[in-house]
Amino acid sequence: MVSDTQFRISYDDDPDLEQAGQGLQSLPIIAKAIGGANLHYWMMSPAEQVALAFLLAQLRPKIAIEIGTRFGGSLQVLSHYCDHVYALDIDPDVPKRLGGRFSNVEFLIGPSDQMLPPLLDRLGRERAPLGFALVDGDHSTNGVRKDIDHLMRFRPAVPFYIVMHDSFNPACREGLRRAQWSSNPYVHVVELDFVPGTVNPAPAFRDQLWGGLALGVLLPQERTGRFEITARAEQTFKTVRAAQRSLLQRTASRVKRMLTKRSASR
Numbered sequence: 001m002v003s004d005t006q007f008r009i010s011y012d013d014d015p016d017l018e019q020a021g022q023g024l025q026s027l028p029i030i031a032k033a034i035g036g037a038n039l040h041y042w043m044m045s046p047a048e049q050v051a052l053a054f055l056l057a058q059l060r061p062k063i064a065i066e067i068g069t070r071f072g073g074s075l076q077v078l079s080h081y082c083d084h085v086y087a088l089d090i091d092p093d094v095p096k097r098l099g100g101r102f103s104n105v106e107f108l109i110g111p112s113d114q115m116l117p118p119l120l121d122r123l124g125r126e127r128a129p130l131g132f133a134l135v136d137g138d139h140s141t142n143g144v145r146k147d148i149d150h151l152m153r154f155r156p157a158v159p160f161y162i163v164m165h166d167s168f169n170p171a172c173r174e175g176l177r178r179a180q181w182s183s184n185p186y187v188h189v190v191e192l193d194f195v196p197g198t199v200n201p202a203p204a205f206r207d208q209l210w211g212g213l214a215l216g217v218l219l220p221q222e223r224t225g226r227f228e229i230t231a232r233a234e235q236t237f238k239t240v241r242a243a244q245r246s247l248l249q250r251t252a253s254r255v256k257r258m259l260t261k262r263s264a265s266r
């Protein structure tokens with residue numbers, strides 16, 4: 001059983017360049033909540049993990065879809081709280097890695113752009129109680145947009161929560177903004193910064209914006225009021241992006257000046 005003192009912390013001098021400086025990585029109460037001894041490696045911050053676990057514990061979805069499984073970090077929590085999970089990943093090693101560990105998970109291997117439409121069509125025809133989707137697969141603008149647009153064709157039979165990871169990443173955020181949320185009359189809420197992301201401190205990702213959970217909520221009844229995508233950390237996002245652009249411009253001008261000086265002195 002997991003003890004209360006089993007915190008995982010990555011300090012600044014961690015030799016792993018992808019982990020160094022990330023700070024607190026996971027809390028033992030999450031492993032306790034899902035009754036596991038040790039968690040599968042989960043590619044989310046502790047705040048994101050807690051938020052996802054809380055939503056699932058409250059919603060207890062009968063059916064869930066995960067797009068992007070990797071090492072099974074988020075899948076272990078989905079599997080614990082949902083009756084049945086469809087886990088989509090392009091990587092054929094995923095079921096080899098995790099097959100047999102989760103009796104209520106069906107692995108669907110291939111690009112989500114191909115795997116998602118037939119699955120959603122079938123679940124829609126059956127009026128299946130799809131209650132949750134985690135979008136954490138292709139992180140390009142187009143990849144995120146397409147995943148959401150496919151989900152937007154779905155008419156929910158029960159409250160349907162869509163959580164998207166890495167909403168603070170500029171490419172993902174753009175994909176989330178471009179998606180056709182408003183075309184689905186059952187969408188009531190889209191908040192890009194349900195959990196805000198950060199400027200990643202690890203040397204392998206230094207200065208890149210990652211993390212963050214966006215949340216979309218669909219209900220079985222159509223919305224009657226206003227619809228707008230909201231983003232409570234938009235000012236933070238814009239300020240960081242502007243500071244990064246200005247630093248880049250100043251560095252480029254300095255390099256240009258140095259090169260001009262050098263060629264003039266020859």
Ligand SMILES: C[S@@+](CC[C@H](N)C(=O)[O-])C[C@H]1O[C@@H](n2cnc3c(N)ncnc32)[C@H](O)[C@@H]1O
Pocket residue numbers: 041042043044067068069070071072073074075088089090091110111112113136137138139143
């Ligand atoms: C960031 S990882 C998922 C992490 C996992 N959700 C977690 O929290 O631990 C992204 C995964 O998406 C998968 N992926 C990338 N592009 C994809 C696509 N077009 N369709 C389906 N899966 C994709 C990758 O193979 C990888 O396993």
